[in-house]
Amino acid sequence: MTGGTGLFISFEGIDGSGKSTQARLLAEQLRGDGHEVVLTREPGGSPGAEEIRALVLQGDPDRWSAETELLLFTAARRDHLERTIQPALARGATVICDRFADSTRMYQGLSRGDLRAAVDALHERMIGVEPDLTILIDMDPAAALPRAKARATAEERFEDFGLPLQEKMRAGFLALAAEFPDRFRIIDGNRAPEAVARDVRAALQART
Numbered sequence: 001m002t003g004g005t006g007l008f009i010s011f012e013g014i015d016g017s018g019k020s021t022q023a024r025l026l027a028e029q030l031r032g033d034g035h036e037v038v039l040t041r042e043p044g045g046s047p048g049a050e051e052i053r054a055l056v057l058q059g060d061p062d063r064w065s066a067e068t069e070l071l072l073f074t075a076a077r078r079d080h081l082e083r084t085i086q087p088a089l090a091r092g093a094t095v096i097c098d099r100f101a102d103s104t105r106m107y108q109g110l111s112r113g114d115l116r117a118a119v120d121a122l123h124e125r126m127i128g129v130e131p132d133l134t135i136l137i138d139m140d141p142a143a144a145l146p147r148a149k150a151r152a153t154a155e156e157r158f159e160d161f162g163l164p165l166q167e168k169m170r171a172g173f174l175a176l177a178a179e180f181p182d183r184f185r186i187i188d189g190n191r192a193p194e195a196v197a198r199d200v201r202a203a204l205q206a207r208t
């Protein structure tokens, strides 16, 4: 984690699997070790992208077509990359991102028709960056959904689709991990936060 280019870590997984919790715990741990850490999230992570976040996560679930939604997510990611992620990596900071392009591959690529090819084409053209390490927090949607619901915010677009979608997303994330084995590590999220965090830390240590 030294040198000019920082490490880029993403957390992925279904709603309520513990991504935000684990991203925060890892950030705290690395900061405690003296690293500069930029903890960020998608959609959002820069002022412009946060504005787009409100457009895509609030309001009527059918507000946007799947294609329009994909364009909005990609626009948000591009801004996030330009304004937050790339400057941080350039100065050697570790970037921890709560969801990144894999979430788009799943939610926009799988959930509302098969847009995966469009997701990949846009990604290659407009983003072109993958994390060095992607932590997939895997867990049974039946156990994760009550957690997601307990979070209770105005941003409920995707978990409102319910358990069948979450089951499909779980399988999709596992398939994605198999597709990109070099950067993915799968961690069992159905344990105490501290136990999950220990495995996250071990995965990072094995990588660096």
Ligand SMILES: Nc1ncnc2c1ncn2[C@@H]1O[C@H](COP(=O)(O)OP(=O)(O)OP(=O)(O)O)[C@@H](O)[C@H]1O
Residues within 6 Å of the ligand: 013, 014, 015, 016, 017, 018, 019, 020, 021, 022, 147, 148, 150, 151, 189, 190, 191, 192, 193, 194, 196
């Ligand atoms: N290992 C755990 N055991 C029990 N509860 C947990 C665990 N990890 C997180 N939680 C709780 O479950 C809820 C959801 O966790 P968190 O927000 O980290 O999930 P998430 O994956 O970021 O969800 P979302 O996709 O909806 O943003 C929170 O209330 C959190 O405190």
Ligand SMILES: [Mg+2]
Residues within 6 Å of the ligand: 019, 020, 021, 098
């Ligand atoms: Mg979260």
